[in-house]
Amino acid sequence: MGQRMGNGPAVRQAVEYDLVELVRLRALLFENLGGHFFHPAAADDDWLDALAVVLKEQLTADAVRILVVDGDDDGDRGLAACGIATVEQRLPGPHLRNGRIGHVIGVVTDPAYRRRGHSRSIMRGLLDWLREREVARVDLYASAEGEPLYRELGFTNHPDPALYRRP
Numbered sequence: 224m225g226q227r228m229g230n231g232p233a234v235r236q237a238v239e240y241d242l243v244e245l246v247r248l249r250a251l252l253f254e255n256l257g258g259h260f261f262h263p264a265a266a267d268d269d270w271l272d273a274l275a276v277v278l279k280e281q282l283t284a285d286a287v288r289i290l291v292v293d294g295d296d297d298g299d300r301g302l303a304a305c306g307i308a309t310v311e312q313r314l315p316g317p318h319l320r321n322g323r324i325g326h327v328i329g330v331v332t333d334p335a336y337r338r339r340g341h342s343r344s345i346m347r348g349l350l351d352w353l354r355e356r357e358v359a360r361v362d363l364y365a366s367a368e369g370e371p372l373y374r375e376l377g378f379t380n381h382p383d384p385a386l387y388r389r390p
Contacts, residue, residue: 232341234348237282237289237305244302245289246275252331286310288352292341294333303336305329306345310356325358330369342369346376 237245250271281287288308294300307329315322327349332341353361362381365373 232292232303232339232344234290234292234344237291239279239282241289241291241302241305242275242279242282245278245291245305246271248302248305248331248333249274249278249329251333252329281307288349290345290348292336292345294336302333303339304332304341304345306331306342306349308349308353308361310353310358319359321357321359323356323358325353325356325361327353327361327363330363343372343376346372350376 278289282289286309290306290308291302292304294303306327309326309328311324311326313319313322313324327346330342330345330349332339350361361378363373363378365378
């Protein structure tokens with residue numbers, strides 16, 4: 224049974240039984256983000272199989288927490304929402320004393336269940352878990368729709384300039 228975060232929906236840790244729904248919600252996330260970077264036109268669905276394998280491994284990993292909200296009371300309607308947090312150990316520095324960084328990735332709510340506090344409850348659960356692991360900073364990428372919630376939870380503009388390169 225899930226744990227309620229205040230008056231919000233019951234949040235629970237994902238289990239292997241949830242894999243199909245976790246893959247579905249993760250795919251939905253990329254469809255909603257749109258754009259060529261997140262949803263390239265030339266892409267096929269082979270990445271979904273790889274995603275299922277990695278998610279199965281991460282369900283029991285010490286450095287990963289996957290939280291979900293069930294679609295209804297009896298769980299027959301799949302998952303309403305999910306969110307993932309990871310902890311990465313980097314080298315300590317003056318701005319990152321213990322070198323531990325938390326990452327929140329893939330917070331997504333099925334369109335049929337939006338505006339009910341699911342993302343907020345999942346985020347609170349993930350932030351509590353990251354706090355217990357004494358992360359020095361929590362990073363995330365926010366969609367335009369999700370940004371107000373993250374700012375309300377204390378997230379601000381990132382101080383690091385970010386670049387990326389595909390090998």
